Amino acid sequence: MRRVPTLAAAALVAAVTACGGSGQPDRPAPSTLILGIDVSGSFRNSRNYDDAIDFAALYIYAHLHGLGGLHEPTALFISSVGGVRPGEPKAFHPINDFEGRTEEQIAADLRTWFPNVDAYTDFNAFFQRTSDLVKERGLILAPLNVILLSDGVPDVPPGTRLAANQSPFARLDLTPLEFLSRSVTVRLLYANPTVGDDWKRLVPRRRVRIWTQESQVMVGWRNHLHLDRPLDQQDDLWKWVRDNVDFRVRTARLL
Numbered sequence: 001m002r003r004v005p006t007l008a009a010a011a012l013v014a015a016v017t018a019c020g021g022s023g024q025p026d027r028p029a030p031s032t033l034i035l036g037i038d039v040s041g042s043f044r045n046s047r048n049y050d051d052a053i054d055f056a057a058l059y060i061y062a063h064l065h066g067l068g069g070l071h072e073p074t075a076l077f078i079s080s081v082g083g084v085r086p087g088e089p090k091a092f093h094p095i096n097d098f099e100g101r102t103e104e105q106i107a108a109d110l111r112t113w114f115p116n117v118d119a120y121t122d123f124n125a126f127f128q129r130t131s132d133l134v135k136e137r138g139l140i141l142a143p144l145n146v147i148l149l150s151d152g153v154p155d156v157p158p159g160t161r162l163a164a165n166q167s168p169f170a171r172l173d174l175t176p177l178e179f180l181s182r183s184v185t186v187r188l189l190y191a192n193p194t195v196g197d198d199w200k201r202l203v204p205r206r207r208v209r210i211w212t213q214e215s216q217v218m219v220g221w222r223n224h225l226h227l228d229r230p231l232d233q234q235d236d237l238w239k240w241v242r243d244n245v246d247f248r249v250r251t252a253r254l255l
Contacts, residue, residue: 030142032134032181033063033073034092036081036126037114038150044116048190048215052149053114055189055221057107058231059147059241060098067231068238070246075139079129080114081150082121090126092133103231121155123148124173131176143183147245152191152199152212169202177208185209185249190218209249217244 035056043049056078066072076095093113098106127146134140154168177184186208188199196212203210224237 028066028072028074030074030139031071032075032077032139032142032144033147034076034130034133034144035060035078035147035149036130037078037110038081038121038148039114039116040082040121040155041116042121042153042155043151043190046151046190046215048151048219049116051219051222052190053107053110055218056110056147056149057103058221058225058237059245060106061101061103061231062238062241064095064098065232068235068242070238070241073145074142075137077133078110078113079126081123081126081148082155090129092129121150121153123154124171127174128176131180134180139180141181144177144181144185146177146184146186148186148188149190150188151215152188152195167198167202169198170204172199172203174203174205174208178206183209185211187245188212189245190215192216211247211249213244 037052037056039049043052060076060078062068063070063073064076073095076098077092079090079092093109097109101109130146134144154172174186177186184207188196188210189212191199191212191214193214193216196214199212200210221237221240224234224240226234226236
């Protein structure tokens with residue numbers, strides 16, 4: 001008589017299959033990368049918009065191809081931060097829109113989709129839409145990295161009254177992101193040192209990690225790009241990205 005496998009044996013078989021017994025190549029662990037591009041007048045006037053678009057194109061391309069040891073996301077979306085009016089919904093472009101594209105094509109697409117013409121920077125609406133997207137797509141629990149290409153200066157909705165001595169940064173609401181995953185990191189790129197410090201000190205949060213990088217540092221990525229080498233040989237540039245953008249941030253509990 002054929003013996004029924006025990007639960008332990010069945011679990012072992014499942015584990016072996018999951019580890020490659022099916023013959024499928026190894027896939028990266030699930031992770032979600034979401035980029036928000038600031039198209040407001042304040043960021044445009046800082047003259048960092050074009051540099052940020054070029055960097056974003058390289059950053060997306062490098063991560064999609066795992067160049068220089070950069071982590072390949074299993075889900076990627078890009079949208080703008082802000083609009084003509086507070087709370088204006090914006091489309092999130094999925095990973096499919098970038099697969100098979102060169103970095104030049106990605107940069108051209110970003111400039112077409114996100115022209116720097118909007119007047120309002122609405123971080124809270126972006127965080128809420130990000131949360132809704134993650135839930136709708138079933139991406140909860142996968143590590144989440146949110147990249148903000150922005151000067152980081154929040155706009156206050158018209159008619160809003162701030163309490164005495166209240167900072168606009170204290171009104172930024174990361175609550176929608178708090179429990180989407182055990183690892184949620186918001187990375188603000190292209191802020192000045194004062195704004196970056198305000199994000200770290202004044203933005204209320206419990207579990208969300210915040211990393212900021214000053215615009216003076218960000219524009220230096222071009223110094224590490226060797227124009228005579230293909231992107232898969234740009235080890236100096238990808239090391240700079242790992243050290244200055246994808247830096248692993250410790251959790252800070254602030255409220």
